[in-house]
Amino acid sequence: MHILMTGASGLVGTTLTAELRAAGDTVNRFVRPGTDSTHSNSGDVTWDPQSGEMNLPAAEGADAVINLAGASIGGGRWTANRKALLRSSRVDLTEHLVTALARLKSPPKIFISASAIGFYGDRGEESLTEASSSGKDFLSKITRDWEAAAIKVEQFGARTVLARFGIILSKTGGALPQMLTPFKLGAGGKLGSGKQWMSWISLDDAITAIRTAITDANLRGPINIVAPNPARNADFTRALAKVLHRPAILPAPAFALRLALGEMADALLLSSQRVIPEKLTQQHFKYQYADLESALRRALQ
Numbered sequence: 001m002h003i004l005m006t007g008a009s010g011l012v013g014t015t016l017t018a019e020l021r022a023a024g025d026t027v028n029r030f031v032r033p034g035t036d037s038t039h040s041n042s043g044d045v046t047w048d049p050q051s052g053e054m055n056l057p058a059a060e061g062a063d064a065v066i067n068l069a070g071a072s073i074g075g076g077r078w079t080a081n082r083k084a085l086l087r088s089s090r091v092d093l094t095e096h097l098v099t100a101l102a103r104l105k106s107p108p109k110i111f112i113s114a115s116a117i118g119f120y121g122d123r124g125e126e127s128l129t130e131a132s133s134s135g136k137d138f139l140s141k142i143t144r145d146w147e148a149a150a151i152k153v154e155q156f157g158a159r160t161v162l163a164r165f166g167i168i169l170s171k172t173g174g175a176l177p178q179m180l181t182p183f184k185l186g187a188g189g190k191l192g193s194g195k196q197w198m199s200w201i202s203l204d205d206a207i208t209a210i211r212t213a214i215t216d217a218n219l220r221g222p223i224n225i226v227a228p229n230p231a232r233n234a235d236f237t238r239a240l241a242k243v244l245h246r247p248a249i250l251p252a253p254a255f256a257l258r259l260a261l262g263e264m265a266d267a268l269l270l271s272s273q274r275v276i277p278e279k280l281t282q283q284h285f286k287y288q289y290a291d292l293e294s295a296l297r298r299a300l301q
């Protein structure tokens, strides 16, 4: 298969590219102006996601496009400028991408676009499937608009998958490296009440889920890419402490997290999302790491 990818230099993109290439697929990146082009290959597509300008001929004829781009959600305090960037690098970027793909003579038949379980907002004890409604906070709204921009690809007949990722466990990216710091200082502990649900997935299983979404024509629309066993924050914290052989005795009160991180604290650390991978389960998806402790061991290997 010939696959084009945005966000290819990120955590998911790097691993996915390596696996697809190892399996014999051709993967080309969308390369943004001013980004490192050291690893560029012939066939890569130069584009400016802010204006939507793209080297269209280079994008002709791909079988699938995988859209993983987006400025890091946890990469800095949510000032007004940062929030605008989080939104534009997802919603505007995806709108521009879809508009450009629609102009191709030979558009892709498959479009996989990243999304996030942030779609659901803070939902307490509720079990959330792909059919659940979206939340009302900042991340929910971005995610809803991001998905709405992506699904427009169906207008030219491409099968579209909205990959609602949970917390992807890896020591090289995502949220886990930031969670490790307090433990290394001997100051790890539950966050807030510790009762909030965290829906996680190993990087290996997230990559397999995307590869399944590329090839399995039964998968379309939103897919929860999470393990079948979400954990409460207190249990997640205990499992992490056990794997790290460190104590987990210093809880971080909600007010302190809010003071340190502002709005991000509620959205990323204190909100509760108990997400069920209903569609993957219906497709008999086989998890390599369905159990949290084994997933954490694998991530920290």
Ligand SMILES: NC(=O)c1ccc[n+]([C@@H]2O[C@H](COP(=O)([O-])OP(=O)(O)OC[C@H]3O[C@@H](n4cnc5c(N)ncnc54)[C@H](OP(=O)(O)O)[C@@H]3O)[C@@H](O)[C@H]2O)c1
Residues within 6 Å of the ligand: 006, 007, 008, 009, 010, 011, 012, 013, 029, 030, 031, 032, 035, 049, 068, 069, 070, 071, 072, 073, 085, 089, 093, 114, 115, 116, 117, 164, 165, 166, 167, 168, 169, 173, 174, 175
């Ligand atoms: N990791 C998780 O736990 C998790 C959870 C839920 C959802 N997601 C979503 O899944 C997608 C992939 O996740 P990831 O962990 O691989 O993300 P990542 O490591 O942060 O990589 C995202 C990529 O997006 C591109 N990018 C960064 N800033 C950008 C900007 N301002 N404008 C346009 N493009 C920009 C970069 O790729 P290029 O330089 O190659 O363009 C970057 O490598 C992201 O959209 C993320 O929000 C991830």
